[in-house]
Structures are given as structure tokens and as C-alpha cells.
Amino acid sequence: MNVALTRIGRDLGGSTSGLQWVIDAYTLMFASLLLFAGNLSDRIGAKRALGWGIAGFLTASIGCAVAPFLGVLIFARVVQGSAAAIMLPASMALIREAYQDPKERAHALGIWAVGGAVAGAVGPVLGGALTTIDWRLVFAINLPVCVVMLVLLRSVQKSAARPTRFDWGGQIAALATLSGLVFGLIEGGSLGFASPVVIGAFAVAAVGLVAFLAIQARIRNPMMPLPLFRPRGMRIALLVGFAFMVGNFGTVFVNSLFLQQHLGMSPLLAGLVFLPSAAFSVCGNMISGTLANRHGARVPIVFGLLTMVMGLVILILTAPLGSPWAVLIGSIFTGAGGSVAMPPVTSVVLASVPAERSGTASAVLNTFRQVGGAVAIAVFGVLIANRTHFVSGAQTSFIVAGAVILVAAVAAIFIRPPVESTAAVA
Incomplete structure (x- = not known):
């Protein structure tokens, strides 16, 4: 998607903010609906929820592929993100159901x-x-791909359903909060942050957040039970998930535009620049579980995050050179580091809650992740919107990402070697 942005802008029109919306329309709905989707997975069973999500994703992908205007593409991306929100927590809940042993x-x-x-x-x-x-x-x-997934899903054992009520008030408040925040950040770059429209968007976000927290504290069946945040491991894992997406999602967005719009590379060559990073990410994911089992979750998480910081430092120092090789090397560090850090973060989350809350807990983690990605795209897009100051804007983006990840790395040091009891949340 990131590699295709420049060609999409050329064919369908749109400024940098329009291209931001192509990414964030998806991410916004993904983040906003994950909590609802976690409850849905618990209520109707993970297998059925995953099937619904795949079918919706397939339909939305068709809409994206035939979109005649940028507005139609953005709307289809909204639907696509909504379907993806259903898929992710359901897939993680299926793993939780299939593997009871923590090491497995x-x-x-x-x-x-x-x-x-x-x-x-x-x-x-x-x-x-x-x-x-x-x-x-x-x-x-x-x-x-979606057709193959639907065929494979038929062989999966039926998931247990747990009766629960949907938190419609909380869902509306969450959507208002994230929509107002992302809209304000993206449009602030073009309209100005003193614009009444932008100020109004931030006001909606603030009111929505207060309303969301109040609803979650008072109703009987909240979509994001506040006791989930009691275990230390859970709180740290959410911070790490947010920081990871700021560093990973945000820098890929900036570097994709940097390679194509600033250096004039073709989409294919720009994609090849990211290939080594992705290859190292595969290796990182494969060794992450072994490291966590030998040394606990803290070691791979801290090591992975600090490796990401190293990559961002390389990108900061080499941005003025305009070298795709520097982008390649910096991306290797950020990609490999993130792939080592994230699997044990997921284990920390699942070990912090009882099994029946795994769908909701997974949704909370991925909500924080996607909010990090959406905020990064919005903020970094504003920083690089001025083409004459693209390099300095990219450097500032990398500095912000590095600072956020460094804070998360320091916090991860305080993860307890034996993860909090699964009975920590009632």
C-alpha cells in the first residue's frame, strides 16, 4: 500500500493529506473497532468472527480495486479496515484456544x-x-488470498461462544475520540492548527475520551474493562505496542514517499529497498519465541526496541545524503528489532488475563498498536507535507519515533521475569 501511494495520487489526484487518508481511513477503523471486534469474537466464537472478517475484507478489496475517485477509495478503505478489525483478535483468540501451554x-x-x-x-x-x-x-x-483463507477455515474446530452485551455507548465514544484526533492531526497540516475546524475536531476527541472512560467505569459489560490495566505487564505491553507502530508504520510511510517523491525511484525499486528489512523480520520472528522461553519476555522486548532505535539513528544521520542504501540499512535495524520485540509482547498480554478474556485483551493490545500507527501517519504526514523541507521533516519524524521507542524500552525493563498471574484480572 505504501509503495503504491505515489501512483494513486498521480491517477486519482490528492495532496499529501489525501494520501494520508488512504492509509489512515483503514487504520482509523481498524483501531476504533478492535475493542468491539474482541467482544464480538468472544460472543459469537472466534471461528465465526474470523469468517465474517475475511468475507468483509474480500468485498472491500474489490471496492478498492475498482475505485474511480479518491473519495471512493477512502470509503472502501474504511470498510476494509473494519473487516480487518474483526479478523485480527479472532485469529489471536484461535491461537489461545489451540495452545494452552505457555511455551507452545x-x-x-x-x-x-x-x-x-x-x-x-x-x-x-x-x-x-x-x-x-x-x-x-x-x-x-x-x-x-481471502478465498484460500475461507476454505482453510472450514477445517478449524468450532469456537466456544460466551454470551456478552455489546457496549454501544463505549464504541461510539471510542470512534469519536479517534476520529477527532486523527482528523485534527491530518487536516491541521493543511488548514492550520488554529483553524476552527481543527480545534473543533480536537474538542470532539477530548469529550469522546472523557465519555469513553466514564462509560467503561460504570457499565456492567464494558468493551474495554478497566481492570485489564491493573497488571504491570499489561500496561507496559500496551506502551510497547503503541511505540512499535509509531516506529515501524510511521517510518515506512515516510521512507516510501522519500524514495519515490524525493529521490524519484520507481515503485518496484522502492519496494526492493524494503526487502532486506522484511527478510530480517522473518528471522527475528522465528527466534523471538526461543529467546523469550530462555530469558523471559523482558530481554527480547528491550533488545528489539533498542535495535529499532539504532535504525532510527541511522535514518536521522543519513537523511541529508539522499541515499537509498542508508534507508535500506536503517530499515533493517527497525524491522528486525520490531520483529524480535513484538511476539513476547503478545505473550505478556495473553498471560496477564484469564483465557475467557483473551479476545478482548488481544483487541486492546492491537487497538493501542493501530492508534500508534494512525497517529504516526497523521503527525509525520504534517512534518513532510512541505516538499521544500522534506528532509528536515523526515529527520524530525525519525527523532519523534526514536524518542517514543526509547521510552517504551526503558519501561520494558520493569517487566517482571515471571509474567503476572493469569488470575490477575477477575
Whole structure:
């Protein structure tokens, strides 16, 4: 998707803020609906929820592939993000159901993460090649993948359902909060942060957040039970998930535009620059579970985050050189570091809650992750919107990402070697 942005802008029109919305329309709905999707997974069973999500993703991908205008593409991305929100917590809940032993689960989660890493390895190059033909193929390629997933899902054992009420008030408040925040950040770059529209968006976000917390504290069946945040490991894991997406998602967005718009590279060549990073990410995911089992979750998380910081330092120092090789090397560190850190973070979350809350806990983690990605795209897009100051804006973006990740690394030091009891949340 990132590699195709420049061609999409050329064919459908749109400024940097328009391209930000192509990314964030998806991410916004993904983040906003994950909590609802976690409850849905618990209520109807993970297998059924995953099937619904795959079918919705397939339909939305068709809409993206045939979109005649940028507005239609953005709307289809909204639907696509909504479907993806249903898929993710359901897939993690299926792993929790299938692997009761923590060590087996750690390896399973590593393999689950390898799926994303392999897609990351293939995606930029395949996306670049497809974009060279027609950027619409970037979405059309999802269709056979979704069909295969639906066929494979038929062989999965039926998941247990747990009756629960949907928190409609909390969902509306969460959507208002994230929509107001992301809209304000993106449009603030073009309209100005003193604009009444932007100020109003931030006001909506603030009111929505207060309302969301109040609703979660008072109702009987909240979508994000506040006791989930009591275990220290859970709180740290959420911070790490947020920081990881700021560093990973945000820098890929900046570097994709840097390579194509600033250096004039083709989509295919830009995709090839990210290939080594994705390959190292596959290796990182494969060894992460072994490191966590030998040394505890803290070691791979801290090590991985500090490796990401090293990569960002390389990008900061070399940005004025305009070298794709420097982007390649810096991306290797950020990609490999993140792939080592994230699987044990997921294990920390799942070990911090009872089994029946695994879907909700997974949704909370991924909500924080996606909020980090959405905020990074919004903020970094503003920083690089001025083409005459693109390099300095990119450097500032990398500095912000590095600072956020460093804070998370320091916090991760305080993860207890034996993760909090699974009975920590009632």
C-alpha cells in the first residue's frame, strides 16, 4: 500500500493529506473497532468472527480495486479496515484456544507473526511490481488470498461462544475520540492548527475520551474493562505496542514517499529497498519465541526496541545524503528489532488475563498498536507535507519515533521475569 501511494495520487489526484487518508481511513477503523471486534469474537466464537472478517475484507478489496475517485477509495478503505478489525483478535483468540501451554503458545505466536513478516517481505516488492502495471492490482491480489483463507477455515474446530452485551455507548465514544484526533492531526497540516475546524475536531476527541472512560467505569459489560490495566505487564505491553507502530508504520510511510517523491525511484525499486528489512523480520520472528522461553519476555522486548532505535539513528544521520542504501540499512535495524520485540509482547498480554478474556485483551493490545500507527501517519504526514523541507521533516519524524521507542524500552525493563498471574484480572 505504501509503495503504491505515489501512483494513486498521480491517477486519482490528492495532496499529501489525501494520501494520508488512504492509509489512515483503514487504520482509523481498524483501531476504533478492535475493542468491539474482541467482544464480538468472544460472543459469537472466534471461528465465526474470523469468517465474517475475511468475507468483509474480500468485498472491500474489490471496492478498492475498482475505485474511480479518491473519495471512493477512502470509503472502501474504511470498510476494509473494519473487516480487518474483526479478523485480527479472532485469529489471536484461535491461537489461545489451540495452545494452552505457555511455551507452545509462544512458539505458535512466533509462527503467527512470521505470517505477517513473510507478507512484509513479499509485499513491498510485489506491490512495486504490481503498481508498475496498475496500482489497482495491489488490492486485487487480496481476492485469491481471502478465498484460500475461507476454505482453510472450514477445517478449524468450532469456537466456544460466551454470551456478552455489546457496549454501544463505549464504541461510539471510542470512534469519536479517534476520529477527532486523527482528523485534527491530518487536516491541521493543511488548514492550520488554529483553524476552527481543527480545534473543533480536537474538542470532539477530548469529550469522546472523557465519555469513553466514564462509560467503561460504570457499565456492567464494558468493551474495554478497566481492570485489564491493573497488571504491570499489561500496561507496559500496551506502551510497547503503541511505540512499535509509531516506529515501524510511521517510518515506512515516510521512507516510501522519500524514495519515490524525493529521490524519484520507481515503485518496484522502492519496494526492493524494503526487502532486506522484511527478510530480517522473518528471522527475528522465528527466534523471538526461543529467546523469550530462555530469558523471559523482558530481554527480547528491550533488545528489539533498542535495535529499532539504532535504525532510527541511522535514518536521522543519513537523511541529508539522499541515499537509498542508508534507508535500506536503517530499515533493517527497525524491522528486525520490531520483529524480535513484538511476539513476547503478545505473550505478556495473553498471560496477564484469564483465557475467557483473551479476545478482548488481544483487541486492546492491537487497538493501542493501530492508534500508534494512525497517529504516526497523521503527525509525520504534517512534518513532510512541505516538499521544500522534506528532509528536515523526515529527520524530525525519525527523532519523534526514536524518542517514543526509547521510552517504551526503558519501561520494558520493569517487566517482571515471571509474567503476572493469569488470575490477575477477575
